[in-house]
Amino acid sequence: MTVEELALPGVLLFTPKRFGDDRGFFSETFSTRVFNEHVPGVTFVQDNHSLSRDVGVVRGLHFQTPPHTQGKLVRVSRGRVLDVAVDIRKGSPTYGQHVSVELSADNWRQLWVPGGFAHAFCTLEPDTEFLYKVTDFYAPGCDGGIAFDDPDLGIEWPIDPAKAILSDKDRKLPRLKDLDNPFVYKG
Numbered sequence: 001m002t003v004e005e006l007a008l009p010g011v012l013l014f015t016p017k018r019f020g021d022d023r024g025f026f027s028e029t030f031s032t033r034v035f036n037e038h039v040p041g042v043t044f045v046q047d048n049h050s051l052s053r054d055v056g057v058v059r060g061l062h063f064q065t066p067p068h069t070q071g072k073l074v075r076v077s078r079g080r081v082l083d084v085a086v087d088i089r090k091g092s093p094t095y096g097q098h099v100s101v102e103l104s105a106d107n108w109r110q111l112w113v114p115g116g117f118a119h120a121f122c123t124l125e126p127d128t129e130f131l132y133k134v135t136d137f138y139a140p141g142c143d144g145g146i147a148f149d150d151p152d153l154g155i156e157w158p159i160d161p162a163k164a165i166l167s168d169k170d171r172k173l174p175r176l177k178d179l180d181n182p183f184v185y186k187g
């Protein structure tokens with residue numbers, strides 16, 4: 001497993017080893033021991049799996065608000081996405097900034113998105129399967145989001161944003177500046 005820090009402190013990129021042989025490959029995709037060496041004190045309670053059929057599906061930007069804030073360890077097992085995490089913690093030195101990284105079944109990367117970050121991805125291949133572990137249970141009452149194309153965020157999406165395939169819910173999300181934002185930077 002290799003681990004890299006990205007431009008936003010706290011956001012980490014993990015790349016598990018893959019052992020290939022004539023049958024295919026084997027990979028430890030998650031180990032508490034390895035993960036907690038880099039992100040101490042975090043435990044996961046739920047695993048999620050989504051399928052997006054088309055190129056240009058955008059899911060996000062999403063987060064769960066306190067007391068059900070979620071950290072997410074996300075990866076792709078089939079296909080390819082551009083994955084994005086935005087720091088939305090008020091008072092953070094990197095407030096409003098984002099990292100974007102390609103995750104695919106080929107590069108086998110995993111992105112750790114801590115609580116206080118909004119998360120989204122855009123599919124780059126058909127039939128993309130997206131897998132992730134989360135640190136709190138799904139809490140529909142704490143579901144929150146920001147428009148993926150909020151101009152203040154300056155995210156360069158790999159598709160024409162006007163052609164993004166969105167859920168009805170995601171089409172109505174507010175801009176960051178209009179959000180009733182409960183996240184505060186704690187250092």
Ligand SMILES: Cc1cn([C@H]2C[C@H](O)[C@@H](COP(=O)(O)OP(=O)(O)O[C@H]3O[C@@H](C)C(=O)[C@@H](O)[C@H]3O)O2)c(=O)[nH]c1=O
Nearest residue numbers: 048050059060061062063072119120121137138167169
């Ligand atoms: C996220 C989630 C959804 N659901 C249900 C609610 C709804 O009926 C259906 C689809 O939900 P959504 O439209 O919110 O799914 P989706 O747009 O894929 O939401 C996901 O997007 C990515 C970017 C994230 O970061 C995730 O945390 C999650 O918010 O699944 C659960 O039962 N449990 C869950 O944990």
